[in-house]
Amino acid sequence: MNARPAVTLAALLAIAGCIHASRAMRPALSPNARALRFAKLVDGDGRVTQDATIIVDGDRIVSVGSGDGAVPSGVAVVDLHRYTAIPGMIDVHTHMTYWWDHAPGTKPFGPGGTRRTPSEVATVAMANARLTLETGVTTVRDLGASGYADILMRDRINRGEAVGPRMFVAGYGLSKSVPRPNAAPPASALPASGSPAWLRGRITALADIPLAVKTQADSGADVIKMYGSTGTGADTSTTQTFSYEEMKAAVDAAHALGKRIAIHSYGANGGRDAVRAGTNTLEHAVDLDDATLAQMARQGTFYVPTIDHNRYYADYRADYGYTDEQARGLDAYRARNLETARRAIKAGVKLAMGSDAVHMMFGQNTRELGFLVQAGMTPLDALRAATVNGAEVLGLADRIGRVAPGYFADIVAVDGDPATDINAVVSGVRWVMKGGAVVVDKRPAP
Numbered sequence: 001m002n003a004r005p006a007v008t009l010a011a012l013l014a015i016a017g018c019i020h021a022s023r024a025m026r027p028a029l030s031p032n033a034r035a036l037r038f039a040k041l042v043d044g045d046g047r048v049t050q051d052a053t054i055i056v057d058g059d060r061i062v063s064v065g066s067g068d069g070a071v072p073s074g075v076a077v078v079d080l081h082r083y084t085a086i087p088g089m090i091d092v093h094t095h096m097t098y099w100w101d102h103a104p105g106t107k108p109f110g111p112g113g114t115r116r117t118p119s120e121v122a123t124v125a126m127a128n129a130r131l132t133l134e135t136g137v138t139t140v141r142d143l144g145a146s147g148y149a150d151i152l153m154r155d156r157i158n159r160g161e162a163v164g165p166r167m168f169v170a171g172y173g174l175s176k177s178v179p180r181p182n183a184a185p186p187a188s189a190l191p192a193s194g195s196p197a198w199l200r201g202r203i204t205a206l207a208d209i210p211l212a213v214k215t216q217a218d219s220g221a222d223v224i225k226m227y228g229s230t231g232t233g234a235d236t237s238t239t240q241t242f243s244y245e246e247m248k249a250a251v252d253a254a255h256a257l258g259k260r261i262a263i264h265s266y267g268a269n270g271g272r273d274a275v276r277a278g279t280n281t282l283e284h285a286v287d288l289d290d291a292t293l294a295q296m297a298r299q300g301t302f303y304v305p306t307i308d309h310n311r312y313y314a315d316y317r318a319d320y321g322y323t324d325e326q327a328r329g330l331d332a333y334r335a336r337n338l339e340t341a342r343r344a345i346k347a348g349v350k351l352a353m354g355s356d357a358v359h360m361m362f363g364q365n366t367r368e369l370g371f372l373v374q375a376g377m378t379p380l381d382a383l384r385a386a387t388v389n390g391a392e393v394l395g396l397a398d399r400i401g402r403v404a405p406g407y408f409a410d411i412v413a414v415d416g417d418p419a420t421d422i423n424a425v426v427s428g429v430r431w432v433m434k435g436g437a438v439v440v441d442k443r444p445a446p
């Protein structure tokens with residue numbers, strides 16, 4: 001009986017010792033450390049901190065607290081008290097190198113008015129990168145580019161030679177030629193040997209697939225992309241191009257190299273086979289059957305519906321030269337996409353925010369969030385799709401997607417309350433910090 005108070009006292013002393021030790025062990029802040037003061041913080045996992053104080057040093061977050069008392073003595077304060085802080089967002093489906101010079105007589109998907117080397121593309125496309133930052137997106141997964149212009153962009157940004165979101169890139173996406181829709185036969189087995197077109201992701205034989213995957217990885221790709229069906233631009237056809245066996249060969253080759261894979265499928269059959277083959281993320285797919293949705297929930301396969309990109313193509317049909325009938329086709333596909341997202345959410349599938357941004361869509365990267373809310377997500381769940389879930393898609397859940405100690409200092413100040421109104425995120429971004437550097441500041445002058 002006498003032992004109990006003694007133990008309690010020992011425990012108290014131990015706790016006191018720990019508190020003392022943790023104070024003593026807090027890493028010394030550099031002279032560049034700053035305290036960001038916000039009205040509140042809405043974190044990627046839904047946690048809310050009122051009167052938030054975020055201590056940033058170098059490119060990382062040191063601590064998150066509340067009130068002026070959380071500001072260490074001598075640390076400069078950045079006054080953002082009119083705004084709500086959210087984590088820098090993650091757009092898991094972009095095509096950053098798709099840039100159009102608007103030369104008269106050209107179309108966005110054409111060659112444009114001037115021929116450009118990959119290095120020149122990487123230079124002009126930095127405009128897309130800057131517009132993306134302005135939406136509060138500080139990290140992207142870029143899913144398909146020519147000439148490794150995506151790798152050039154990523155490396156220039158990482159070296160500090162250009163300002164843009166952190167990029168994780170795919171190089172050439174793997175694709176397979178099929179006759180145009182209507183004439184397309186079902187996905188057929190490939191011949192045993194093909195041609196070196198696989199260097200650029202063009203698959204003509206099953207044996208090409210591991211080579212094509214390895215070529216992208218060796219060239220510096222972070223992630224592998226496969227086009228598993230037709231469908232792009234105004235073409236909303238859903239014909240599966242790669243068979244289950246071919247998708248499986250790509251998934252296995254990617255995973256053997258420690259890479260994740262994203263499979264594009266506009267249709268349900270390609271989506272089902274991509275999920276069965278073990279893709280990490282499924283892009284676009286509509287009309288997924290219940291068994292596939294259940295398998296995605298079970299396996300943790302992410303669905304990236306990219307609903308908004310067909311709104312974009314319909315809105316910009318004049319630039320693309322699409323007919324009114326094609327625009328109606330885009331609208332019809334978008335409705336099926338929204339309905340599939342609704343069913344996926346109900347089935348417990350994890351979703352991530354992907355815009356599929358190309359050309360003039362940069363700067364609209366987060367409009368997808370409005371559709372995720374229409375599909376049944378709460379604003380906080382939509383924010384999670386754009387933060388915590390995007391980080392998980394990239395395998396970076398311990399470094400990005402949250403405002404927490406040790407995470408990259410990717411922090412966005414928005415006007416309004418993202419917990420109740422997703423528009424605060426979509427159109428309320430006023431200030432963006434990426435890796436401790438302020439990259440966007442649109443605050444009105446005081």
Ligand SMILES: [Zn+2]
Nearest residue numbers: 093095143356
């Ligand atoms: Zn895409």
